[in-house]
Amino acid sequence: MKVLVIGQGGREHALVWKLAQSPEVTKVFCAPGNAGTGKDGENVPIADDDIPALLQFAQNEKIDLTIPGPEVPLVMGIVDEFKKAGLKIFGPSKAAAQLEGSKTFAKDVMTRAKIPTADYESFDDLEAAEFYLKERYGGGFRAEEPISIEDEQAWFRQPKSGRSPVMNQPIVVKADGLAAGKGVKVCATYQEALDFVRECLSGNAFGEAGARVIIEDFLEGAEASILAIVDGKTIIPLEASQDHKAAHDGDTGPNTGGMGAYCPTPVVDAEMMDKITQTILVPVVHEMKRRGCNFSGVLYAGLMIDQLGNPKVLEFNVRFGDPETQPVLMRLKSDLFKLLDAAASGTLRDFEEIEWDSRPAVCVVMASQGYPGSYKKGYPIRGLDAVPNTSELKVFHAGTKVEGGEIVNSGGRVLGVTAMGKDLNEAKLNAYARVKMIRWEGAWCRKDISDKARLYVEQEE
Numbered sequence: 025m026k027v028l029v030i031g032q033g034g035r036e037h038a039l040v041w042k043l044a045q046s047p048e049v050t051k052v053f054c055a056p057g058n059a060g061t062g063k064d065g066e067n068v069p070i071a072d073d074d075i076p077a078l079l080q081f082a083q084n085e086k087i088d089l090t091i092p093g094p095e096v097p098l099v100m101g102i103v104d105e106f107k108k109a110g111l112k113i114f115g116p117s118k119a120a121a122q123l124e125g126s127k128t129f130a131k132d133v134m135t136r137a138k139i140p141t142a143d144y145e146s147f148d149d150l151e152a153a154e155f156y157l158k159e160r161y162g163g164g165f166r167a168e169e170p171i172s173i174e175d176e177q178a179w180f181r182q183p184k185s186g187r188s189p190v191m192n193q194p195i196v197v198k199a200d201g202l203a204a205g206k207g208v209k210v211c212a213t214y215q216e217a218l219d220f221v222r223e224c225l226s227g228n229a230f231g232e233a234g235a236r237v238i239i240e241d242f243l244e245g246a247e248a249s250i251l252a253i254v255d256g257k258t259i260i261p262l263e264a265s266q267d268h269k270a271a272h273d274g275d276t277g278p279n280t281g282g283m284g285a286y287c288p289t290p291v292v293d294a295e296m297m298d299k300i301t302q303t304i305l306v307p308v309v310h311e312m313k314r315r316g317c318n319f320s321g322v323l324y325a326g327l328m329i330d331q332l333g334n335p336k337v338l339e340f341n342v343r344f345g346d347p348e349t350q351p352v353l354m355r356l357k358s359d360l361f362k363l364l365d366a367a368a369s370g371t372l373r374d375f376e377e378i379e380w381d382s383r384p385a386v387c388v389v390m391a392s393q394g395y396p397g398s399y400k401k402g403y404p405i406r407g408l409d410a411v412p413n414t415s416e417l418k419v420f421h422a423g424t425k426v427e428g429g430e431i432v433n434s435g436g437r438v439l440g441v442t443a444m445g446k447d448l449n450e451a452k453l454n455a456y457a458r459v460k461m462i463r464w465e466g467a468w469c470r471k472d473i474s475d476k477a478r479l480y481v482e483q484e485e
């Protein structure tokens with residue numbers, strides 16, 4: 025079987041690597057790919073959003089299964105185009121991809137299906153958004169400062185919509201559309217929230233994607249990522265993982281695409297996974313079916329689980345997570361090609377039980393200096409061949425390319441060093457020992473990937 029993976033990040037390298045291990049697979053192409061996918065598969069110089077060229081390639085090469093990695097081609101409707109041409113593809117239709125493509129759509133699905141999520145309102149009008157911010161979050165006051173009697177009285181005199189106010193908490197503002205992971209801001213003050221809403225609605229920050237915003241309550245708890253394989257009817261959740269979105273140790277600094285992940289996570293035990301399946305995954309798949317846009321592909325639920333053990337949805341994505349995919353797939357013992365092919369064929373119900381390596385895996389992302397802001401490219405990366413890659417220790421490439429015979433950095437997140445160990449601590453040590461052997465100018469990483477698991481367990485005890 026010939027497979028085409030679309031995309032160029034660490035997630036795509038992990039997909040290519042795992043798919044190439046299937047006895048059914050004879051060839052894995054990756055468009056456009058990176059230096060790592062070019063080694064484990066064959067790169068094709070077509071951009072991930074050039075749907076006509078991707079379709080032409082898949083037809084010419086007689087590709088048996090196509091797997092888009094990123095959200096952009098999915099939201100553009102690549103699945104509909106491939107299916108129209110009679111080609112098999114794993115992923116949601118354009119209509120179903122709205123679950124990630126529009127946060128307002130996702131919230132609407134959640135409200136309708138009674139799926140727990142943060143209270144919110146959606147706005148395309150600045151005045152209405154400003155009024156809501158004031159009303160709900162006591163606008164005009166720094167949330168963390170004590171409020172004067174005069175301020176408080178002024179606040180109570182304002183017209184109200186019946187919503188009870190939320191004070192002394194951050195305010196979360198999200199651009200409605202796709203913004204490459206940059207469209208979410210957790211704001212400490214009313215003013216910061218208002219400024220971000222303005223930036224979005226003015227069209228300056230995210231163009232069309234920011235023409236509508238969601239303002240939602242801040243949720244506290246432990247985060248977890250659930251990746252479930254769905255064929256429209258049957259849902260197979262993969263083992264849960266935890267991402268590290270903040271740039272710096274201790275979850276400080278700006279949001280990034282994800283600086284590391286580990287799998288499994290103690291935040292989601294078997295009982296919790298059952299609860300998540302019953303209260304979130306099943307209702308969303310039913311609701312999508314009711315709307316006439318059956319969901320097929322990866323249903324990614326980004327969750328916040330509170331201290332009482334109640335999971336709430338932060339976001340839905342319609343694709344594999346990056347970097348979660350790296351540790352999840354390292355632990356997957358079942359044939360990934362068979363699993364995704366069954367989902368694309370609508371036959372997941374007949375899929376045998378998924379097998380996992382019991383050892384945990386940790387992925388540490390190494391990034392370019394300056395990321396998530398601007399950074400320089402083109403520095404040669406040393407130490408990639410210091411030890412061979414194995415099934416339990418693998419350097420996944422993300423922002424890399426071959427230039428003048430050398431592998432150089434070409435993106436913000438450059439490598440995802442992933443390792444297993446007999447326990448989480450050993451997996452972490454193995455990953456960081458490998459990180460130490462790799463260098464390029466300005467390379468950096470978080471030093472605490474997977475420590476949240478230990479802290480969580482200590483807190484629970």
Ligand code: AMP
Pocket residue numbers: 142196198205208210240241242243244247269279326338339
């Ligand atoms: P999202 O892309 O919607 O998952 O948001 C990116 C990150 O912002 C999440 O991984 C959380 O760390 C944080 N976040 C988003 N929504 C909320 C919320 N309602 N409460 C607290 N943190 C949030």
Ligand code: GLY
Pocket residue numbers: 267281282341344345346347348
């Ligand atoms: N790691 C977060 C994401 O893939 O959206």
